[in-house]
Amino acid sequence: MSYRAPVSDYQFLLHQILGFDRITATETFAEADADVVSAILTEAAKMCDTVMAPLQRAGDLHPARLENGVLRTSPGFGAGYKAIAEGGWIGMSADPEHGGMGLPMSLTTAVNEMMSGACLSLQLAPLMSQGQIEALEHHASDEMKALYLPNLISGAWSGTMNLTEPQAGSDVGALSSKATANGDGTYAISGQKIYISWGDNDFAENVCHLVLARLPDGVAGTKGISLFLVPKYIPDETGKPGKANDLKVVSLEHKMGLHGSPTCVMQYDGATGWLVGQEHGGMAAMFTMMNNARLGVGGQGIGAAEGAYQHALAYALERKQGKTPVEGGTGTIVDHADVRRMLMEMKADVFAARAIMLACAGAIDMGTATGEKDWKTRAAFLTPIAKAFGTETGIRVAEQGVQVHGGMGFIEETGAAQYYRDVRVTAIYEGTNGIQAMDLVARKMMDGGEMANRLIDEIEEQAERARPTHPNMAEAVWQACETLREATEWLVEADLQDRFAGAVPYLMAFARVLGGHYHLAAALADKGGPREKLARFYIKRMLPEHAAYLIHAQEGAAGAFALSADELAG
Amino acid sequence: MSYRAPVSDYQFLLHQILGFDRITATETFAEADADVVSAILTEAAKMCDTVMAPLQRAGDLHPARLENGVLRTSPGFGAGYKAIAEGGWIGMSADPEHGGMGLPMSLTTAVNEMMSGACLSLQLAPLMSQGQIEALEHHASDEMKALYLPNLISGAWSGTMNLTEPQAGSDVGALSSKATANGDGTYAISGQKIYISWGDNDFAENVCHLVLARLPDGVAGTKGISLFLVPKYIPDETGKPGKANDLKVVSLEHKMGLHGSPTCVMQYDGATGWLVGQEHGGMAAMFTMMNNARLGVGGQGIGAAEGAYQHALAYALERKQGKTPVEGGTGTIVDHADVRRMLMEMKADVFAARAIMLACAGAIDMGTATGEKDWKTRAAFLTPIAKAFGTETGIRVAEQGVQVHGGMGFIEETGAAQYYRDVRVTAIYEGTNGIQAMDLVARKMMDGGEMANRLIDEIEEQAERARPTHPNMAEAVWQACETLREATEWLVEADLQDRFAGAVPYLMAFARVLGGHYHLAAALADKGGPREKLARFYIKRMLPEHAAYLIHAQEGAAGAFALSADELAG
Structure with missing residues (x-):
């Protein structure tokens, strides 16, 4: 029961649904033509199937x-x-200036x-490095770029994100x-960070930590936070890993899944760090990294779903x-209608989630490539x-994967249970799905719903084109769009608490409708x-869920707060 | 964060919603008056909270x-x-003739x-014994009853169910x-059984296995199966456990959860067994046990949901x-609208599932008590x-429980993850939820939808009574009922494959509407x-889901089988 990366699905989505040729037509990505895409996907698939999946x-x-x-x-992870x-x-x-391939994010x-579908816990290591690379490209000094980027890009060194503390999730x-200036351009970083994915490893020559900390004159809250690069080994004059920095892994978390990925408690005791970006400008730099990582985590959910x-x-x-x-069945349980229903739901949702992810990329x-605000707002x-x-799909599909296995699904030997355990964290880290939904209905709706309505218009235009055939x-898609449009109108007029009470149902409904759009395409x-x-x-069978979500989304906060804390417990 | 059994919820449901006084009014259960109910629930809750939850x-x-x-x-399980x-x-x-309390199933x-909410893995042991007690009460000879029932009821001995084999789930x-007559009234049982919950333990003096096997003249299929009681130790003349029987635990399964409950592979090598019920009548006897156990497993899901x-x-x-x-909030995350939404959904679904379970009981x-066919058909x-x-609710609520915990939900120390892992099996064992749904739309609809429509009528009658206030x-409840009625009409006219393709969505919709009914009450x-x-x-927010389920339920099998096996893989 080996994994095969779904190359033909990517090909179909990129070329026949999402208009990848528009990306190739730009100067920036002119080299990413159909042959390159094909070669990249095929080569990566081979590595996933033969090296990572085992x-x-x-x-x-x-x-x-x-x-x-x-x-x-874990055994084999170094070679992987x-x-x-x-x-x-x-x-x-x-x-490419620092050794990268300069390919579109669509391909990455x-x-x-x-890679996530093949081995989620190992894939998380390069995903962390990718986020760091992007943050350094945008915010680091040329000197830091020249030193760190080639090593991170080649994989000689790895990267991590250090945000969370026990009281700050x-x-x-x-x-x-805390960070204090050492007077030589470096800073001394002290504090404890938790939930640091791949906080250390035994296969990279150096581990580079991007750490959020507060300078002495940093105000309270996010506006007083700065970002520092704190390497495990301080580079010597030749740029090679030198003496050990004053940081350590205190302990590893005992998690429900993703056991191959060490989740570290990190301790910094006056460790030497370098400022990335401006003083007190840490959040902006961190957001560069997090937006990248959020899309990546969505992809983790979808990969796990594909594997499951x-x-x-x-x-x-x-x-x-x-x-x-x-009649003429295979003689196996795939002939049973309820098993078919589950497999079809799984496959249909993976396609929908993947299309949304690639549209975002x-x-x-x-x-x-174009610098146009419209594309950035859309992303x-x-x-x-x-x-x-993407991550909800990972959880649902892995859950159904267990169910298809019957009793064997609960037994660890089959591997079905591992998908279910591993993928659960993806709905939590890089901003819980609740945080994502609140971001959607608040920050991403500050345009008064303009981008939402533009997407809705596009979906309806395609539906009109599809009517003859x-x-x-x-x-069905057009009607769902109209319901979504009404809910969006309600939302942008509602106050923030009312939006938040329905944020997750609204996000799920939007995804359901987008899924309908790409399926129709x-x-x-x-x-x-x-x-x-x-x-x-x-x-016919899954899109109708949008309606219940949208009813829920427009009910407001009062009903959600109707019970007191005592009554919730009573 | 200790568990407190939800006594007041049971009291409210039994006395104010489900008309428990009707049960007390029967001769059979006359002793179960309000004081007895209160004493039973309070005493059991104390044991759950203080002994089992730890x-x-x-x-x-x-x-x-x-x-x-x-x-x-596991440590402490013997004392528990x-x-x-x-x-x-x-x-x-x-x-009571054999030491039982003769109390209604509602209270059990x-x-x-x-008990499930306190410690699911331990609770599974007495649940298995209860099923065995019921099977023996209905099908065993008086001699067997006299020997086994007092020991099973007192807990001196424990019971198991042995149905599944690798190729027979x-x-x-x-x-x-296989079973062959020994000529002395006993039988020699041989074969391997898998997934035997609590197949052995170190706290009961004897472990009594109810084993399905085929006699030499048994036809193929379920009609050739007989049921045997096969004790770990063969009772001696005084009725005490004597010499060891020819059976053993071969191995334990390595499961995703429920680690405290040993799931055994059992080997029978000509073990001595006694026939329960008629030769080739094993399935009828087994169904007695399974119907009991199915309701019990629903309760496991709800208990785990309550705990989570x-x-x-x-x-x-x-x-x-x-x-x-x-304003005036607690200063904790319970003040956030999205967290409130999750907690309210969890609480509302636990109530709905519990009401359905107790209505069934x-x-x-x-x-x-009455022997009336209508009540039996309803049950x-x-x-x-x-x-x-009940078990879907267990999975959903445990999943949301993890989410409420944020990052801590994925860390085993908090216990949130354990509910999520443990409860997953409840949707699988005692007949997968797919099997339950197929039972509902096939066997339970052989009356042409009469019982379904009677329930629908009752729900609408209550809705009419509720209209003034x-x-x-x-x-909303009345309209949902009408939609359910239409789907039921479609269903009873449809052929079996079409029903099966929508069986799970139909069952979920029926549950959603019943939940609305009890919430309205x-x-x-x-x-x-x-x-x-x-x-x-x-x-307002959760009942609307019934509509999407019912659309799905009426789409039939053709669309679910639209892709060939190759296309599913493609």
């Missing part, structure tokens, strides 16, 4: 561990990481997703880590049980949807083919 | 293990089991649920275990994060809904109070 279970069975302060990673690095997959979208996103502005789906399908095609109720690319709008819906599907592109059939299943 | 984490951290063929249970046994909680509904169901008729909800609420009331957005009691109809919706809520009983507010939240 590591998935080893990471679960033999978690990373801390031995006398030294971090030991080297394969990722040598393939150039870490720096795919990084600046696709490759990240396929979603409220990052509450952090208490393939796993469940393979089991269903092999497991014999009961009389086959269909494409908007990032167009923003990068910013789609990011929380791609993150939250697909009248029923087109009408697939039906148009594959008339009479399997993608049209899958689209029909989604639009 | 074992929850120990069971997870120190799983049951097999040492040289000897099963060692003795407390359950000594409280009389195993034989609550068993015949409530106590089972509260949902299709139990495919089993290959309490756990999440306690965390939310304690965790400070970000500025409190509401009440119908069983009325059937027992049979509600059983798959109670099982599937709760016009909006009443109208709660609103009527608690005007201006917290239960009315919770009802409003459920009916």
